[in-house]
Amino acid sequence: MNQTITQNAVTVTALTMKFDAKTVFHDLNFELKQGSMTALLGPNGTGKTTLINILMGMFPATAGSYTFAPGIKLGYVPQFRNLDAEYPLSIRSFMELNGPLFKSAEFKAEVNHELIETHLDSIQHIRMGEASGGQKQRAYLAQALLDKPNMVILDEATASLDPVAKEELMGLIKHLNEKHQITVLFVTHDVPLAKKYMKEYLYLNRGQLTQGKMTTFTEVYE
Numbered sequence: 599m600n601q602t603i604t605q606n607a608v609t610v611t612a613l614t615m616k617f618d619a620k621t622v623f624h625d626l627n628f629e630l631k632q633g634s635m636t637a638l639l640g641p642n643g644t645g646k647t648t649l650i651n652i653l654m655g656m657f658p659a660t661a662g663s664y665t666f667a668p669g670i671k672l673g674y675v676p677q678f679r680n681l682d683a684e685y686p687l688s689i690r691s692f693m694e695l696n697g698p699l700f701k702s703a704e705f706k707a708e709v710n711h712e713l714i715e716t717h718l719d720s721i722q723h724i725r726m727g728e729a730s731g732g733q734k735q736r737a738y739l740a741q742a743l744l745d746k747p748n749m750v751i752l753d754e755a756t757a758s759l760d761p762v763a764k765e766e767l768m769g770l771i772k773h774l775n776e777k778h779q780i781t782v783l784f785v786t787h788d789v790p791l792a793k794k795y796m797k798e799y800l801y802l803n804r805g806q807l808t809q810g811k812m813t814t815f816t817e818v819y820e
């Protein structure tokens with residue numbers, strides 16, 4: 599038999615999350631294939647961040663389970679935070695926070711590589727505090743890429759970016775998926791942007807989840 603079997607990157611089974619008496623979601627079941635590119639959509643407060651925080655192992659679910667395939671290495675780009683304009687570290691030094699105290703030539707070469715990959719090499723010495731939203735968001739991505747993940751989860755990474763910065767970040771994510779086979783789970787509000795760049799969707803609303811091809815997504819919310 600000459601059959602290619604696409605393995606799951608992650609399998610989620612009967613996942614339920616409650617905060618005290620409040621059920622955020624109940625009995626979620628889904629799979630993400632290795633190399634897939636999925637938008638996690640849904641209205642504000644529906645539990646998208648809660649779901650990915652559970653997948654990142656930040657806190658346990660109330661019930662149910664999830665399993666990552668052996669060899670899956672996760673990278674995470676958190677929801678946008680505004681850094682103080684006085685934040686003193688350069689883009690490069692900020693990335694290097696995610697590294698050893700003694701910076702080997704090999705590590706420095708890795709930093710150079712990811713700076714180029716994320717189009718930050720020419721501005722690596724400007725302070726994070728004075729970087730634009732798009733540059734900051736790419737610095738967070740570059741920092742995550744230093745760990746050589748084969749799956750990245752991004753939470754509202756484009757939420758406060760202007761249209762040009764949005765397209766640049768999405769182009770980068772597309773490149774990571776297509777050229778480096780990185781599995782992508784991209785949390786967003788922005789359905790048109792998801793339609794342009796993502797292939798599948800997970801739609802979380804009122805504690806329920808649906809999954810499908812992005813081209814067939816027709817829900818209207820908010």
Ligand SMILES: Nc1ncnc2c1ncn2[C@@H]1O[C@H](COP(=O)(O)OP(=O)(O)O)[C@@H](O)[C@H]1O
Nearest residue numbers: 617618622640641642643644645646647648649
């Ligand atoms: N640590 C927490 N304690 C109590 N409630 C929480 C906590 N984190 C999130 N929630 C609640 O869970 C729901 C989902 O939040 P969240 O996952 O942030 O939604 P989304 O990312 O889709 O906007 C919201 O009602 C929120 O108030």
Ligand SMILES: [Mg+2]
Nearest residue numbers: 646647677754
């Ligand atoms: Mg959120």
